[in-house]
Amino acid sequence: MGTLAGAALVGGTPAGAAPGWTAVAPGVTYRQYDVTAAAGVTHVHLLSADLTDAHVRLGLLSPGAVAARDTVSHMAGRQKAVAGVNGDFFNISEAQHPGVAPTGASVGPAIADGRILKGAVPDAQRFGPALPPGTHTTAVLGVGADGRAHLDDLSLTGSVVIAGRRTPLGGLNQYALPENSVGAYTRVWGSASRVRATCGSDTERAAPCSADTYEVTVRHGRVVSASARPGSGPVAFGTTVLVGREAGAQRLRALAEGARVSVRYALTSGRGVAYRFALGGYPVLSGGQPLPGLDTRASAVRTAVGLAHGGRTVYLVALDGARSYRTGMTIAEVAHLLAGLGATEGFSLDGGGSSTLVARPPGAASVTVRNHPSDGSERPVANGIGVFTR
Template sequence: MTRHQKRSGARRTWLTLLTALGTLAGAALAGAAPADAAAWTTVAAGVTYRHYDLRAAAGVTRVHVLGVDLTRAHVRLGLLYPGKVAARSAVSSMADARKAVAAVNGDFFNISETQHPGVTATGASVGPAIANGRVLKGAVPDAQRFGPELPPGTTTRAVVGVGTDGRARLDTLALTGTITAFRRRLPLGGLNQYALPVGSIGAFTSDWGSASRLRATCGTDTSRAAACSTSTYEVTLRRGRVVSASATPGGGSIPAGTTVLVGREAGARHLKALTMGERVTVRHRPVSGSGMAYRFAMGGCPLLRGGQPLPGLDARVSAVRTAVGIADGGRRVILLALDGALPYRGGTTIAEVAAALRNLGATEGFNLDGGGSSTLVARPAGSTRVTVRNHPSAGTERPVANGIGVFTR
């Protein structure tokens, strides 16, 4: 048998196994009646959809699944977002705007600010984000995240993405950067983030949007609810030179070619030393744990590694969930969202989501935002627009910070 024949045979075996496992997933986890193997429908070449019922600890829930074959040269995954980091939009709207054939919602985000009177939620996501190879934002400090508690040993820098090699994987993505002004070099503490580390300086660009930058100076590295800093400073750079400064972070759109530096505590003191007209250079780049460069990446929470659930996954709290599974060495991706309709709203625990992904053939798994955010959309046959396949638990789609789009050429 030739190498090509072996590879083709392996692909057919994987597809057959995925279909079989998807059919039996409910039974494997909780004894639900196996669904018909013919339940998989084609969304586009290399993209399939199905749903099945699963009996979990909180009762029967409905699972919606997209299967994505990245071995097809015309199939790819990409970041969906509203065009700005600090903005929100419905998954279906973002998918149609980008001509995606299917999509799910993405990372957790800054949804509320009840603990900081006078501060408005930005809508920006928690973790890093890369779109078409371009870094949009960095990760907030671990204690400043929204969403369920992180499993031991994980961080807000965790991402799921597709590298320049065309394979999906789990990784970590840190931001490294510098601010250089007149023989002084300072570390860059963040990029387009709704929360900055204590004592740091963050950069905001035209990718941020019009939301106030005040939230970036609230909370601490150990408490999201901690008060906003009383020592802040903001400097605006246009074409690399200081053109204005303020003691309080502002808001409003940032024009292209302009960077706003926001400092808190020690970072604020460093910014106050800059003078009008002074030349300042800001540089940054992403550094992945694997050394891989990414075309697309977004934040969330790891669930599975090497086919095994991460230790410490919550097995008590049930909710509607969205998750990503990776199989076949990153060549196949499973996008999963639970149904939020009343009969199924009990959902699953995070540990049960990890088990569901593994039963669908995934060896790596990643948890995304859930509850009212959980949304899975796909185009019906012959349509150029997506429809929502699950039922959002609030009755309508919740505007979210970003999502994973499935694209075909």
């Protein structure tokens, strides 16, 4: 572990533009500084959002569909955020499945403005570094109806009811479905192909695509069409597309055109919180202590979130990817960095070329990229965390 020299210089919530901080908007401040970690010096970009300010809120930055990507600066500009960072890991490549295009969809659950967008893919189907022991793709960072930020788990619960018989719903707008399951796709999925949902397995992301699939289109509660292979294209308003694999495909094959079908779903919070906003990643800090088993070897450019003061203060962190600062930090070092800021809970987001932090300069009408992304320019990503003022 390095000295994390710069971390000791930051602590607590700055009042306005405290020394070393720049005011982005009332209740939102920004600073940058160097940290000496095990692999060398890295440059930290840090946003602080005060959720006790009634004018400050966090929300999901979205490209407009679950299966789509966009840059953080463009999403923030379109949604009028004053600052933000990139979000969840996502389906970025499909080299193991020839002919199958990556969807760009995120790994974990997502909620925007209180609306459920998607569930989490199976653990083995995720992209990104290995999860810390005991954590799952259902892990989220969210802001509840109480106005506080929380770390939580959101599990999909739902069913498909056919002629009074209930089948568990295995997925919602996900790029990967559990084996033998049925998943639902709504208009928020976008136009990407749904074939990827039937590829991989519950134990291996690179496993072959299923040879036993079936898709049914339900409009206003009745089956209107079916296909042996998952399709693509936009899902119309009032329409749900059901995709089945293996045993799930067999259940869908029994449906005749005109059959009545109802689909119900929810994301169940492990903490019993109703969320206005949530997105996936994985926890690294709990009760002010790094989680056991965090990696101490691989240094990389990172994006992370720290929660302080009972979730009333949120720190958004992105490391610099410029050549002189590309040594990065290990996940264990990120957890210590967040603790040094005064955070009691910490959450890791997508890193590497995805790491991006944007904020409005004083007096400006739009955000600019504050860190230097590793790819030399912004990478389009699945979603992000936006900081909004009103």
